[in-house]
Amino acid sequence: MCGVLGISCSNCHRGKQQVFPKLMTCGNDISHRGEQAWGIVTSDGENMVCHRQEGRFGEGITERKAEQLSRKMQGHVGLAHTLYSTIGKSGQKKQPRSIQPAVAEFHGKPFALDYNGNVYDLSRLRKKAMAAGWRFKSKFSDTEVIVALIATSKQTDIIEVLKEVLPQLKGAFALVILYENKIIGARDSCSIRPLCVGYNDNDFVLSSESCAFYPLGAKFIREVRPGEIIVIGEKGIEKYIKWTDKTCCRFCIFELIYFARPDSRLCGGRTAYYYRNKAGLIMAKESPVDADLIISVPGGGDLFADAYASELGIPLRQGLFKNRLGIRTFMTPRGTDRKALQRIKLHPLEEVIWGKRICLVEDSLVRLKVLPETVLMCYEAGAREVHVRVFSAPICYPCYYGVDMATKAELAAANFSTEQIREQAGADSLAYLSLAGMIRATGLPSEMLCLACFNGDYPVEPPTE
Numbered sequence: 001m002c003g004v005l006g007i008s009c010s011n012c013h014r015g016k017q018q019v020f021p022k023l024m025t026c027g028n029d030i031s032h033r034g035e036q037a038w039g040i041v042t043s044d045g046e047n048m049v050c051h052r053q054e055g056r057f058g059e060g061i062t063e064r065k066a067e068q069l070s071r072k073m074q075g076h077v078g079l080a081h082t083l084y085s086t087i088g089k090s091g092q093k094k095q096p097r098s099i100q101p102a103v104a105e106f107h108g109k110p111f112a113l114d115y116n117g118n119v120y121d122l123s124r125l126r127k128k129a130m131a132a133g134w135r136f137k138s139k140f141s142d143t144e145v146i147v148a149l150i151a152t153s154k155q156t157d158i159i160e161v162l163k164e165v166l167p168q169l170k171g172a173f174a175l176v177i178l179y180e181n182k183i184i185g186a187r188d189s190c191s192i193r194p195l196c197v198g199y200n201d202n203d204f205v206l207s208s209e210s211c212a213f214y215p216l217g218a219k220f221i222r223e224v225r226p227g228e229i230i231v232i233g234e235k236g237i238e239k240y241i242k243w244t245d246k247t248c249c250r251f252c253i254f255e256l257i258y259f260a261r262p263d264s265r266l267c268g269g270r271t272a273y274y275y276r277n278k279a280g281l282i283m284a285k286e287s288p289v290d291a292d293l294i295i296s297v298p299g300g301g302d303l304f305a306d307a308y309a310s311e312l313g314i315p316l317r318q319g320l321f322k323n324r325l326g327i328r329t330f331m332t333p334r335g336t337d338r339k340a341l342q343r344i345k346l347h348p349l350e351e352v353i354w355g356k357r358i359c360l361v362e363d364s365l366v367r368l369k370v371l372p373e374t375v376l377m378c379y380e381a382g383a384r385e386v387h388v389r390v391f392s393a394p395i396c397y398p399c400y401y402g403v404d405m406a407t408k409a410e411l412a413a414a415n416f417s418t419e420q421i422r423e424q425a426g427a428d429s430l431a432y433l434s435l436a437g438m439i440r441a442t443g444l445p446s447e448m449l450c451l452a453c454f455n456g457d458y459p460v461e462p463p464t465e
């Protein structure tokens with residue numbers, strides 16, 4: 001899961017409007033989607049300049065550095081990307097080449113590509129690109145396969161290339177491509193990964209999330225439709241094209257549960273806030289708790305806890321203090337000591353917790369690596385009882401569409417009953433939101449959602465390789 005962003009300062013004279021400060025401002029608003037690395041690329045229609053580095057978006061960019069970059073990164077169109085890698089070895093240092101936007105040439109002209117998702121069964125496509133002369137730098141990168149297929153295509157029109165390449169990709173993806181004066185957005189045939197378009201009087205924006213429109217005062221126009229390509233040129237949206245007729249709507253429900261910022265519109269125009277508030281109310285009916293305090297595990301749990309606590313009439317308190325380092329444990333590379341990280345990330349507040357029966361609120365429970373530690377920390381801080389409520393259903397199946405839940409072996413609910421999980425967590429009670437409750441909280445019919453990690457119903461055939 002990554003963040004993609006493309007901005008075109010459309011109604012302006014070339015060279016007068018700089019896209020760089022806009023990318024730096026709006027890119028920050030997709031930084032929660034990937035904190036391992038980031039990059040931006042700008043173009044004046046002919047020359048392309050790229051800056052990529054490790055860390056959270058904008059990290060280490062002093063005022064002086066920003067001025068230098070601003071002088072270097074001229075142009076009125078550009079992309080930004082925030083990386084959350086689902087491939088590579090534990091804690092592996094990101095190679096500059098795996099950081100996006102990826103840049104290559106198409107018939108002698110540069111193009112840049114932002115990608116979010118996961119495409120698989122790539123052996124045949126890799127061979128095809130190699131036969132056409134591409135020399136792969138990475139063994140595993142699906143991004144490079146997409147770049148290679150575009151760069152080696154015999155077609156001379158970039159849209160025709162996409163119409164040729166995209167149907168060959170199996171999986172889920174959202175792409176933003178910068179080529180000449182255009183930014184081009186494309187979405188997978190089931191609209192699993194998010195992509196939407198926004199506009200103000202001057203700029204067109206393509207983004208994983210609409211929260212990135214806000215700093216520019218851009219309005220949410222709509223989501224890019226399943227199997228659609230949107231082309232934005234200097235005068236605004238030039239065309240909408242279908243790259244396939246075989247489409248369906250299966251939004252990733254995990255965007256609403258965890259990834260997306262609450263103020264973002266996605267999944268049929270819903271805000272993530274809408275889901276989290278509704279889920280809190282539904283949980284209060286399904287699994288109330290007899291406790292003195294509701295305490296959100298900071299980050300994903302806050303809005304659920306708010307709705308749950310007010311519906312039950314139990315005080316909501318900040319009993320866990322989050323370190324400003326702001327490490328998201330679910331999104332740290334595989335193999336990192338998540339228990340130790342949890343102690344760095346969260347500190348319990350004894351003044352709040354001591355002698356109380358508390359209920360911890362979690363958005364989801366994937367690996368059971370950090371919950372036992374969190375419960376233990378609460379007991380150590382003097383909690384009399386610790387209950388846990390999880391505001392999504394048990395995750396029993398891997399995700400093949402770009403979320404880091406690749407094998408059944410790592411999923412707590414795929415291997416243990418709720419009672420066993422409660423016991424391992426050391427909690428006094430533990431309840432999940434039901435699958436039906438979760439669907440109801442979206443306000444959408446289940447046919448419009450990807451629920452595969454909850455029920456095993458995969459909208460796109462799983463990988464065979």
Ligand code: SF4
Pocket residue numbers: 192251252253254255398399400401402403450451452453454
């Ligand atoms: Fe989202 Fe789960 Fe579907 Fe993956 S399997 S896309 S995490 S709903």
